[in-house]
């Protein structure tokens with residue numbers, strides 16, 4: 001499963017990229033607002049750090065303006081992926097951009113039928129929002145499993161990008177459910193390395209090593 005980081009904070013992207021853990025980046029209007037940065041400037045900066053796909057989301061709701069925004073965003077760098085809302089206009093823009101060879105990420109997916117439409121529109125990625133479904137006492141991971149089954153039934157090439165990931169458990173469950181990608185907040189990516197027994201084991205090894213009085217270097 002590929003790891004995208006879900007942030008517009010450049011320092012976090014640089015840090016995770018240096019660990020060799022990043023396959024791409026996703027942003028959304030809320031994350032851009034949180035960064036306090038100019039949208040196009042921050043996307044250009046991210047694309048300068050990460051060679052994988054970087055999702056940049058259109059802000060408008062109608063097809064014509066979405067297409068104009070997509071044209072503007074896709075000129076920033078060759079790895080920009082145009083993020084589009086899961087609406088009829090968004091799907092029409094998806095089909096048009098796909099036919100032009102531009103990669104797309106259809107976002108705000110909450111139902112398997114929506115994901116079916118996105119695949120039929122030729123989306124490169126579909127983004128089902130796991131955490132926001134869990135917030136409503138639904139099981140967001142069920143949606144990932146349903147989409148996996150539907151896409152496999154018809155050999156759709158659209159990649160399932162598990163989004164709205166909130167915990168390490170979400171990452172594991174998305175991997176078990178067969179998501180192609182998970183977009184994950186920086187803190188959750190780093191938390192995947194944590195285990196109390198790893199810490200305990202290292203503590204013991206350090207004490208025992210010190211007792212030997214040896215040095216490797």
Ligand code: E4P
Nearest residue numbers: 006026027028132163164165
């Ligand atoms: C996906 O592309 C979105 O940016 C993101 O995963 C939304 O997550 P949230 O529900 O935690 O805001």
